[in-house]
Amino acid sequence: MPDTNHRAPHRSRLHRTVTGCLLAAALAGCSGEPPQRPAASPSPAPSASRTPSTAPGGEPAAARFTADPERIPRSPAQAEELTDRVALQPPDWGADFTAERKARSAPRTVAVLDVDCRWQRRSLPPGVLASLSTYARRPGTDGKGPLRVTSVVTVHTTEVGADQELNDTLEQSMRCPEQQISTDERTGELQSAATPFGTRGQIWADDQVVEQGTYVTSDGALPYSWTIARIGTVTLAVSTRAGRGYTPQELMELAGEPLxxxxxxxKARTGREG
Incomplete structure (x- = not known):
């Protein structure tokens, strides 16, 4: 059993780092400047992240995570095992979260935004080994409405394919500023921003995209956020759909710890052991 007391301080620091990066990206997304992102490295290329670099001011750059080629999922079975272990469960969001009636996505499917800006579950496309979405909610309390959250883990065969998923997220908010997510729910006023590794203090993932907007139901327009990050061939995402009384910044802070x-x-399951 891991020594949780020993790991807690590290998790707290990482939580602050991730939350800070989410907020920085969200603010950048409101600036009106087009996001600039480098292309993904040829895949698989785990050794590329070992290239020494220097941060502005002459300080050594933060070490970039390097996956162990022997531990990267290469088959659907290996990828499904990883998604099962990485995807969030309700307690990961907080003690007062419970699973939605539909707690998990259908096996061997992935969410796709179609040409009519509607989200659909489709069979896994070529280049995707596995994908899993989990759904949870927190009831309304202390004058605030209920909160609905989602986590998504997707394993690609290559880093280039995983990077394309983040590119698609940026493109989708421009192509479809309003998106239908169910019969009576949609998102709107979407803006997105990218923070590649080393940009605005983002040193925990190869790349990251934050999308913010509104979540529209019969109750009106409420804050919504979606964050997706890439670590090697794996993409991680969380979405938060707020009830009344939540601010966009609260959603960013809420997403930091789970992400x-x-x-x-x-990193624990694909990094070098020892």
Whole structure:
């Protein structure tokens, strides 16, 4: 059993780092400046992240995570095992969260935004080994409405394929500023921003995209956020759909800890042992 007391301080620091990066990206997304992102490295290329670099001011750059080629999922079975272990469960969000009636996505499917800006579950496309979404909610309390959350873990065959998923997220908010997510729910006013590794203090993932907007139901327009990050061939995402009384910043802060937890799990299961 892991020594949780020993790990807690590290998780807290990572949580603060991830939350700070989410907020920085969200603010950048409101600036109106187009996001700039480098292309993904040829895949698989775990050794590329070992290239020495220097941060502004002459300080050594933060070490970039390097996956162990022997531990990267290569088959659907290996990928499904990873998604099961990495995806968030209700307690990962907080003690007062419970699973939605539909707690998990259908096996061997992935969410796709179609040409009519509607989200659909489709069979896994070529280049995707596994994908899992989990759903939870927190009831309304202390004058605030209920909160609905989602985590998504997707394992690609290559880093280039995983990077394309983040590119798609940026493109989708421009192509479809309003998106239908169910019969009576949609998101709108979407803006997105990218923070590649080393940009605005983002040193925990190879790349990250934050999308913010509104979540529209019969109750009106409420804050919504979606964050997706890439660590090697794995993408991690969390979405938060707020009830009344929540601010966009609260959603960013809420997403920080769960996203950090998933990032730790990926690195623990694909990094070099010892």
């Amino acid at each position: 950090a937890v998933m990032g730790e799990r990926v």
